[in-house]
Amino acid sequence: MAINPRNRGPLRTLAVLIVIIFGLYGLLAAASSLSDAQRTPKLGLDLEGGTQLILTPKLVGNQTINEGQITKAVDIIRQRVDGSGISEAEVTTQGGSNIVVSLPGTPDKATIASLQKSSALSFRSVLTVGPGAPTPVATPTGTATTTPTGTATSKAKASGSSTPTAKATGTATSGAKSGFPQSLAAATTPPPTAKATAKPGTNPTATPQATITAPATKPQNPSDPAWITADVSAAYTALNCNNPKEVEAIVDDPAKAMVTCSQDGQQKYILGPSEVFGSQVTNATSGQKQNQSGSTGEWEVLLSFNSAGSTAFCNQTSRIVSLPAPRNRSAVVLDNRVITDPVPQTALCAGNASITGSFTGASAKVLADQIKFGALPMSFTRQTQDTISPQLGSDQLRLGLIAGAIGLLLVVLYSLLQYRALGLVTVSSLVIAAAISYALVTLLGWSYGFRLTMAGVTGLIVSIGITADSFIIYFERVRDEVRDGRQLRAAVETGWVRARRTILISDGVNFLAAVVLYALAASNVRGFAFTLMLTTIVDIVVVMMFTHPMLSILAGTKFFGEGHKWSGLDPERLGARTASYAGRGRVTIAAQRAAAQGSQS
Amino acid sequence: MISFSNFGNDLYSGKRSIDFVGRQKLWYAVSALMLVLAAIGLFGRHLNLGLEFRGGSEFRVSSVTNLDNFETRGKNAIGTLHTGSDVVITKINTDTVRVQTEKFDDTQANSAEAALANEFKVGENKISFSTVGASWGASVSQKALTALIWFLILVSLVLAAYFRTWKMSLAALIALAHDLVITVGIYALAGFEVTPASVIGFLTILGYSLYDTVVVFDKVRENTTAAIGSGRMSYSQAANQAVNQTLVRSINTSVVALLPVGSILFIGFFLLGPGTLLDLSLALFIGIAVGTYSSIFIATPVLADLREREPAMQKLKKQAERYQSTKGRQATAAVSIGEPMNGDARIQDTIPVTTGGGTSAAGRPLHPYVQTGPRNQPKRPPKSKR
Numbered sequence: 001m002a003i004n005p006r007n008r009g010p011l012r013t014l015a016v017l018i019v020i021i022f023g024l025y026g027l028l029a030a031a032s033s034l035s036d037a038q039r040t041p042k043l044g045l046d047l048e049g050g051t052q053l054i055l056t057p058k059l060v061g062n063q064t065i066n067e068g069q070i071t072k073a074v075d076i077i078r079q080r081v082d083g084s085g086i087s088e089a090e091v092t093t094q095g096g097s098n099i100v101v102s103l104p105g106t107p108d109k110a111t112i113a114s115l116q117k118s119s120a121l122s123f124r125s126v127l128t129v130g131p132g133a134p135t136p137v138a139t140p141t142g143t144a145t146t147t148p149t150g151t152a153t154s155k156a157k158a159s160g161s162s163t164p165t166a167k168a169t170g171t172a173t174s175g176a177k178s179g180f181p182q183s184l185a186a187a188t189t190p191p192p193t194a195k196a197t198a199k200p201g202t203n204p205t206a207t208p209q210a211t212i213t214a215p216a217t218k219p220q221n222p223s224d225p226a227w228i229t230a231d232v233s234a235a236y237t238a239l240n241c242n243n244p245k246e247v248e249a250i251v252d253d254p255a256k257a258m259v260t261c262s263q264d265g266q267q268k269y270i271l272g273p274s275e276v277f278g279s280q281v282t283n284a285t286s287g288q289k290q291n292q293s294g295s296t297g298e299w300e301v302l303l304s305f306n307s308a309g310s311t312a313f314c315n316q317t318s319r320i321v322s323l324p325a326p327r328n329r330s331a332v333v334l335d336n337r338v339i340t341d342p343v344p345q346t347a348l349c350a351g352n353a354s355i356t357g358s359f360t361g362a363s364a365k366v367l368a369d370q371i372k373f374g375a376l377p378m379s380f381t382r383q384t385q386d387t388i389s390p391q392l393g394s395d396q397l398r399l400g401l402i403a404g405a406i407g408l409l410l411v412v413l414y415s416l417l418q419y420r421a422l423g424l425v426t427v428s429s430l431v432i433a434a435a436i437s438y439a440l441v442t443l444l445g446w447s448y449g450f451r452l453t454m455a456g457v458t459g460l461i462v463s464i465g466i467t468a469d470s471f472i473i474y475f476e477r478v479r480d481e482v483r484d485g486r487q488l489r490a491a492v493e494t495g496w497v498r499a500r501r502t503i504l505i506s507d508g509v510n511f512l513a514a515v516v517l518y519a520l521a522a523s524n525v526r527g528f529a530f531t532l533m534l535t536t537i538v539d540i541v542v543v544m545m546f547t548h549p550m551l552s553i554l555a556g557t558k559f560f561g562e563g564h565k566w567s568g569l570d571p572e573r574l575g576a577r578t579a580s581y582a583g584r585g586r587v588t589i590a591a592q593r594a595a596a597q598g599s600q601s
Numbered sequence: 602m603i604s605f606s607n608f609g610n611d612l613y614s615g616k617r618s619i620d621f622v623g624r625q626k627l628w629y630a631v632s633a634l635m636l637v638l639a640a641i642g643l644f645g646r647h648l649n650l651g652l653e654f655r656g657g658s659e660f661r662v663s664s665v666t667n668l669d670n671f672e673t674r675g676k677n678a679i680g681t682l683h684t685g686s687d688v689v690i691t692k693i694n695t696d697t698v699r700v701q702t703e704k705f706d707d708t709q710a711n712s713a714e715a716a717l718a719n720e721f722k723v724g725e726n727k728i729s730f731s732t733v734g735a736s737w738g739a740s741v742s743q744k745a746l747t748a749l750i751w752f753l754i755l756v757s758l759v760l761a762a763y764f765r766t767w768k769m770s771l772a773a774l775i776a777l778a779h780d781l782v783i784t785v786g787i788y789a790l791a792g793f794e795v796t797p798a799s800v801i802g803f804l805t806i807l808g809y810s811l812y813d814t815v816v817v818f819d820k821v822r823e824n825t826t827a828a829i830g831s832g833r834m835s836y837s838q839a840a841n842q843a844v845n846q847t848l849v850r851s852i853n854t855s856v857v858a859l860l861p862v863g864s865i866l867f868i869g870f871f872l873l874g875p876g877t878l879l880d881l882s883l884a885l886f887i888g889i890a891v892g893t894y895s896s897i898f899i900a901t902p903v904l905a906d907l908r909e910r911e912p913a914m915q916k917l918k919k920q921a922e923r924y925q926s927t928k929g930r931q932a933t934a935a936v937s938i939g940e941p942m943n944g945d946a947r948i949q950d951t952i953p954v955t956t957g958g959g960t961s962a963a964g965r966p967l968h969p970y971v972q973t974g975p976r977n978q979p980k981r982p983p984k985s986k987r
Contacts, residue, residue, distance in 0.1 A: 046877070382732070383733070384653075384731065384732065384733045385730070385731055385732050386729075386731040387729045387730045387731060388729050389663065389727060389728075389729050391663065391664070391727070392661070392663055392729060395873075396873060396876070396878070399868050399872050399873050399878075400865075400868075400873075400878060402868060403861075403864050403865040403867070403868035403869070403878070404861070404864075404865075406864035406867070406868070407860055407861025407862075407863075407864035407865065408861070410860040410861070410863075410864060411857050411860050411861060414853075414856060414857060414860060415857070418853060453877075454876065454877045454878055455798065455801075455877050455881065457878075458865060458877065458878050458881045458882065461861050461862075461864075461865055462805075462858075462861060462862055462865075462881075462882075462885060464861045465857050465858030465859070465860060465861045465862065466809075466812070466858060468857045468858075469812070469854040469857055469858060472850060472853045472854050472857060473816060473850060473854065476847075476849065476850040476853070479609075480613060480846065483610065483613050483614070498823070501819065502815070502816055502819045505763050505815055505819065506811075506812045506815045506816055508759065509756060509759065509760075509808060509811045509812055509815055510808045510809070510811075510812055512752070512755055512756055512759060512808070513752060513756075513804070513805065513807055513808025513811075514808065516748050516751050516752040516755065516804075517748055517801065517804055517805070519748075519751075528801060528805075528881065529801070532805070532808075
């Protein structure tokens with residue numbers, strides 16, 4: 001069958017649309033068979049059941065919190081959640097300072113409490129290091145015997161460890177000796193702030209799971225191997241760093257020795273009691289090391305302490321600097337994990353320190369943020385907690401879908417009543433819009449973790465009306481043109497040109513509203529704004545690529561083109577007032593004929 | 602429906618014209634009354650703020666089989682834990698009891714859950730618990746206010762750029778403010794609970810109210826541009842014609858937008874009980890209805906009033922009056938010129954299509970072309986001058 005040349009353009013557009021839809025569904029099918037994508041949209045907590053907590057950092061005094069610290073806080077909370085053995089939890093930030101934790105099911109109170117607790121940063125002296133997995137080997141009894149040889153001044157780190165080394169900065173005694181440029185020390189040394197009084201940053205609620213008893217013989221100093229009691233070494237042997245639950249259960253008592261893991265779980269440690277606390281660290285920054293000739297290209301993390309911290313750090317470093325490895329290391333512990341354990345090169349007494357090693361710009365920044373986060377002893381207050389039982393969630397979803405179905409049915413009935421056969425175009429356009437929206441929501445759930453909440457479902461239902469509105473604008477425009485006496489094909493084209501402008505601006509305004517809502521709205525209602533945004537775009541796509549081409553093709557059919565009574569575009573019914581040529585030298589004047597009929601009846 | 606479609610035709614042709622613009626004082630009075638009522642509601646009764654704004658805890662006990670005396674039973678169950686007086690116990694849906702209390706901590710909440718489960722004979726997994734800090738709602742409102750300001754700034758810029766006149770932007774924003782105040786006022790008067798979801802609903806109204814107004818203004822712009830070009834209609838007349846011509850469209854779009862929202866409202870109200878769904882849809886339903894009213898009755902008259910003050914528009918008005926008085930019989934577009942303020946406010950049949958002299962000697966109706974007389978033929982200069 002030959003294609004009417006006038007239909008070629010519209011048909012091409014329709015073909016593109018079909019390709020897009022098939023593409024979306026193909027992608028969906030591929031994603032669900034090759035990857036772990038679901039075939040249905042991911043549901044939010046309020047539909048699936050579960051608990052959502054919104055936590056806000058509790059800041060002391062006039063502390064402020066920056067974006068890096070919040071990101072760090074999210075990481076730490078994620079670690080805590082994983083540590084509590086909950087799978088499929090989601091931790092996200094919201095509105096700059098809120099942290100949203102979504103958990104399936106109902107977590108027990110202890111889990112919630114552990115999420116809220118404040119972070120604890122401390123500097124401890126390393127007593128023993130070993131590989132992260134449990135060692136069936138004999139317990140390390142002594143220190144000098146088991147530790148590898150190494151001199152305190154040696155720059156070489158303990159072999160095999162990726163630990164960065166710490167260098168002295170700026171102390172009058174060590175600056176020149178370590179070959180560290182004086183100028184840097186001056187430039188990077190912020191004056192020690194002496195406002196914070198030195199007090200232990202945290203005093204964890206001691207629920208002694210791994211009971212670490214006080215050592216029998218009183219240790220001389222925090223690096224004394226006498227801290228390693230039988231209990232400690234037993235705990236050390238048993239500890240498996242690859243089990244996050246075990247690591248989470250570690251108790252961080254600042255007054256006692258501690259058994260813990262490195263952050264990556266590769267190594268485990270026995271550490272002496274805390275010597276420097278997070279509250280005593282005033283700042284941590286990352287940057288490239290400078291010397292007289294400029295940047296050396298080597299990344300470093302710069303720390304500064306307040307006066308109490310400075311004294312404590314000075315004591316620690318001057319004591320351990322001469323000890324054999326690994327006891328010459330100062331471990332930085334954040335939330336039970338050792339984030340770094342540099343070897344001080346000299347005693348560091350100037351109130352600041354620089355950690356260098358095999359850093360990249362990014363890893364230096366991560367470490368600096370971690371230390372800074374720990375330096376802000378931040379606990380979290382619970383803003384809201386919502387628990388939805390799975391049954392309530394599925395009820396809500398079912399009723400929501402029923403509401404949507406009723407709404408859709410009503411819209412379909414109304415448009416059939418108003419627009420007769422033209423209403424069918426509305427119906428099919430709505431079906432196409434629904435199909436595209438479904439695929440998009442499902443795909444977004446897979447790729448970006450978008451979850452459909454009740455608010456999102458509401459947004460989708462509301463959008464039925466808004467999508468149908470643009471068809472109405474279009475159809476009414478075409479009708480106006482028919483009333484002006486245009487032939488249908490011409491009416492469709494001119495009507496489209498004018499309607500398109502209106503549709504674009506009004507959808508644009510709607511989209512703008514949705515974007516502003518999305519960008520600024522807090523709480524779970526964000527899903528509403530998002531679906532509104534999505535469906536506005538879908539609406540424009542459908543009206544441009546389906547409704548208009550469809551109507552152009554239909555205008556060429558006998559049924560619509562000649563204005564059948566049920567087509568919804570009957571010129572006579574629409575009261576077209578201008579004469580239209582009826583052949584054989586006659587003209588039809590619809591309005592007059594209607595008037596004549598009216599007077600007869 | 603035939604009558605409705607005829608109604609549309611008549612509005613389009615001008616056979617029927619509703620004087621929206623000319624009677625602006627009436628509409629302004631109606632709106633002023635509504636605004637005063639809204640203000641009374643807001644300041645006299647205050648808004649019924651939800652739990653999220655007050656702070657507190659909420660329990661929902663679902664699948665309750667025996668709902669007799671649920672209020673006293675709930676109070677008794679909670680009573681041992683809660684000394685304050687503000688326990689609010691409501692029944693939602695057919696089988697769910699909602700208990701709102703002051704803020705409970707975790708241990709209190711645990712025992713309250715146990716007590717409720719025991720009292721209503723349901724498993725503890727049937728009870729959902731939520732607690733909200735009082736600052737939560739405040740931070741939501743704060744964000745909403747920021748969103749509102751941003752939206753207003755952006756949208757007035759977009760509209761001013763699109764319509765090329767700030768007056769349309771201003772008129773649209775006046776209609777918008779009108780919608781928002783009335784909607785919030787209705788909330789206050791009726792005592793509907795305001796939750797963060799309702800606040801988001803209010804913000805969505807902004808988008809929708811403008812949507813409607815923009816559709817009308819688009820036609821107003823088209824008609825007035827033509828009027829300014831031809832000088833046959835004043836700005837107000839052209840604007841009024843535009844409102845009439847888009848009336849059917851406005852009604853249809855509003856009905857179609859209200860239908861799904863209404864069905865959510867219905868389901869939410871009768872089956873689901875208070876929640877995001879109900880709060881959002883209620884705010885939207887009221888807002889869309891008010892928005893439709895304002896885009897027809899407020900936005901366009903305000904715009905016409907604003908534009909009519911311009912000297913150029915005054916000139917146009919005089920020109921149009923001159924034209925219409927001399928060629929009055931041709932004014933088939935019949936835009937109810939300077940209608941008096943009395944009489945039926947809504948619909949007036951104006952000059953029919955063919956007035957006196959519309960029939961030939963034989964009594965047959967004449968085609969409009971014939972009535973206007975012969976068209977001027979192009980003049981051709983004589984051969985000598987070509």
